[in-house]
Amino acid sequence: MRRIIFISFIILLFISCAENPNDPDEPLEAPSDLILTQLNIQSILLDWQDNSDDENGFRIDRKIGNNEWEENYRNLPANTVSIIDSQLTIFDTYFYRLCAYDADDFTDQIVETIDFRDIDSLNAPSNLVLTQVSPESISLSWQDNSSQEEGFRIERKIGDNDWEENYHILPPNIHYFYDENLDIIDNYTYRVSAFIGETYSEYIEDDIDFFFRDLYVIQPIFTGQLHFAYNEPISFVVELLDSNGEIVDRDYEVWFKYLVCPDGMNINNQVFGVGDSLSVLSNDGLVAVTLNAGSQAGTAAIEISAVNVQNNWINTIRSNIIVHSGIPENIELSHRGINSGQNMGAGVWQIEVAAIINDEYGNPYDYGTAVWFSLEDAQNSGIDPDWAVIGAAAYIGNENANGDSTAGVAYTYLNYEGSHTNDSLLVHCEVALSTGYFEETFSMNVPLQFGVIDIVATGDPIVWTPNTVEDSLTTNFTVLITDEQNNSINNQQIYFSGTHGHPVDMGTDEDNNAFTELTGVAPNSFGQVAKEWTFYIYECPPPAGNIPGTTTATITMFIPGADVQEDIHITLYRYP
Numbered sequence: 001m002r003r004i005i006f007i008s009f010i011i012l013l014f015i016s017c018a019e020n021p022n023d024p025d026e027p028l029e030a031p032s033d034l035i036l037t038q039l040n041i042q043s044i045l046l047d048w049q050d051n052s053d054d055e056n057g058f059r060i061d062r063k064i065g066n067n068e069w070e071e072n073y074r075n076l077p078a079n080t081v082s083i084i085d086s087q088l089t090i091f092d093t094y095f096y097r098l099c100a101y102d103a104d105d106f107t108d109q110i111v112e113t114i115d116f117r118d119i120d121s122l123n124a125p126s127n128l129v130l131t132q133v134s135p136e137s138i139s140l141s142w143q144d145n146s147s148q149e150e151g152f153r154i155e156r157k158i159g160d161n162d163w164e165e166n167y168h169i170l171p172p173n174i175h176y177f178y179d180e181n182l183d184i185i186d187n188y189t190y191r192v193s194a195f196i197g198e199t200y201s202e203y204i205e206d207d208i209d210f211f212f213r214d215l216y217v218i219q220p221i222f223t224g225q226l227h228f229a230y231n232e233p234i235s236f237v238v239e240l241l242d243s244n245g246e247i248v249d250r251d252y253e254v255w256f257k258y259l260v261c262p263d264g265m266n267i268n269n270q271v272f273g274v275g276d277s278l279s280v281l282s283n284d285g286l287v288a289v290t291l292n293a294g295s296q297a298g299t300a301a302i303e304i305s306a307v308n309v310q311n312n313w314i315n316t317i318r319s320n321i322i323v324h325s326g327i328p329e330n331i332e333l334s335h336r337g338i339n340s341g342q343n344m345g346a347g348v349w350q351i352e353v354a355a356i357i358n359d360e361y362g363n364p365y366d367y368g369t370a371v372w373f374s375l376e377d378a379q380n381s382g383i384d385p386d387w388a389v390i391g392a393a394a395y396i397g398n399e400n401a402n403g404d405s406t407a408g409v410a411y412t413y414l415n416y417e418g419s420h421t422n423d424s425l426l427v428h429c430e431v432a433l434s435t436g437y438f439e440e441t442f443s444m445n446v447p448l449q450f451g452v453i454d455i456v457a458t459g460d461p462i463v464w465t466p467n468t469v470e471d472s473l474t475t476n477f478t479v480l481i482t483d484e485q486n487n488s489i490n491n492q493q494i495y496f497s498g499t500h501g502h503p504v505d506m507g508t509d510e511d512n513n514a515f516t517e518l519t520g521v522a523p524n525s526f527g528q529v530a531k532e533w534t535f536y537i538y539e540c541p542p543p544a545g546n547i548p549g550t551t552t553a554t555i556t557m558f559i560p561g562a563d564v565q566e567d568i569h570i571t572l573y574r575y576p
Helices: 001-019
Strands: 032-038 044-049 058-065 070-077 084-087 093-101 110-117 127-136 136-142 149-159 164-170 176-179 188-195 205-210 216-220 234-241 253-258 277-281 287-293 298-307 315-323 328-335 342-345 346-361 370-377 389-392 394-397 409-417 424-433 438-447 450-455 463-464 472-480 493-498 502-504 517-518 528-536 550-559 565-575
Touching: 032 093, 032 110, 032 342, 058 394, 070 084, 127 188, 127 205, 136 188, 136 205, 205 287, 205 394, 216 298, 216 315, 234 298, 277 287, 328 424, 346 370, 346 424, 370 389, 370 409, 394 409, 450 550, 472 550, 493 502, 493 528, 517 528, 528 550, 528 565
Parallel strands: 463 565
Antiparallel strands: 032 044, 044 084, 058 070, 058 093, 093 110, 127 136, 136 176, 149 164, 149 188, 188 205, 216 234, 234 287, 253 277, 253 298, 298 315, 328 346, 342 346, 346 409, 370 394, 370 424, 389 409, 424 438, 450 472, 472 528, 493 517, 493 550, 502 528, 550 565
């Protein structure tokens, strides 16, 4: 009995000495490391670290978006470290706060959030459109087909280079992007996809040729007049254009160099003489320099060049820059002559007429100066000819039919009826001056165009018979001159030569020379001239027995300066 009482005492003593699990000196510790993970489109996983050994359980509060907190949303037993919040239908931001508790105490709360999304709606964007919006940028636009994406990923490839992955990451609900500060001219390819976390939609892809905004043409703009006596500089402006003829906004280093120039001529007071160069940086597609005349009159040419982004040299030459020295001193008139006309049809020809205008020092007159032309009938004073017209307005330095421009020269055109070839015109030429006009008048004969010679023998054959008493015999033939449009040409001089005999002077010209004649002099002989030719018996060999002696004479006719000639062959017979 005593033994039982002793054992009971020992047990009570042990119990009284054991630690009280609810000892207020040992507070609960809050859980930590709350992690939220979306498992699918209906559930979120919460897991955490349990830092207490004696909690009675855990309490979870929840809030969706801007709604109120749902307190005591879940109460969990002790030692729980995870829970799945399932059967969710609202896609929004979810807030969770967690604490541990015992009978009468709660730990501090820990809070985490998660964007709960419909990940099944991660559809690829569509309708990708690429547009070049400036010389240095490309815009991308697309249609956003996802409701829950976390953003968009843009990848880029230039030409045949590798893809630049994750080139740009954009926030959700964006449907455009500007790729700027581009300096490589090539084909650009882009692809765009939506993503949630590490999950990506299919991508859309498109490409664009980023070429046309580079420098392609240098266009000089030259205004004003240089006059060495006044020593007043002028502005020389250059436009930088792309292949569409639009101003290029990029900045380029532009080089100026004189190819020829009078002594002392310079650019920006820095470049002197031929071969020196000056570089100027363009601004918004324009570059301007100042030209100074120097100490002499004359003509200059400047080469302007630059290297474009594609590393190609682009250059141009501005020629016919006139350093003017005085008022016009003389005008010389010239024209495209024989075999130079353009067939205008209906018997009409067009030739080019040029007025060469120099100042008192022999220098070409100012580029761009207006010049006027007019006609007057040489036989009827003050009357316009009804068979010719001339281009009235021109300017010095304009282009001729070949596309050439010549210093001090103004080109125009003259149309005339071919039947009036060799007829005379008076051409008036006026040069505009600040004080009036400088004028000269010229007389010109319109030239033959592509002459044609036709010959018809009209006389008796040359035959000496035993009854012939003359030592010489004469035959005749008719020559007709037309142009290529079959106009009969009067007053056209023809030259004759022959292997036998000699010509007879027909009196059609005034030089009394039997080897030249003029067409159309005789009445009703439009474009024609009748010609006689005398042969001598000794020019034909004597007969051999009963066989007559024969020889062939060749008579040649040609038009001087026209490179046109024709032959007629006449056989001489001498019978026994």
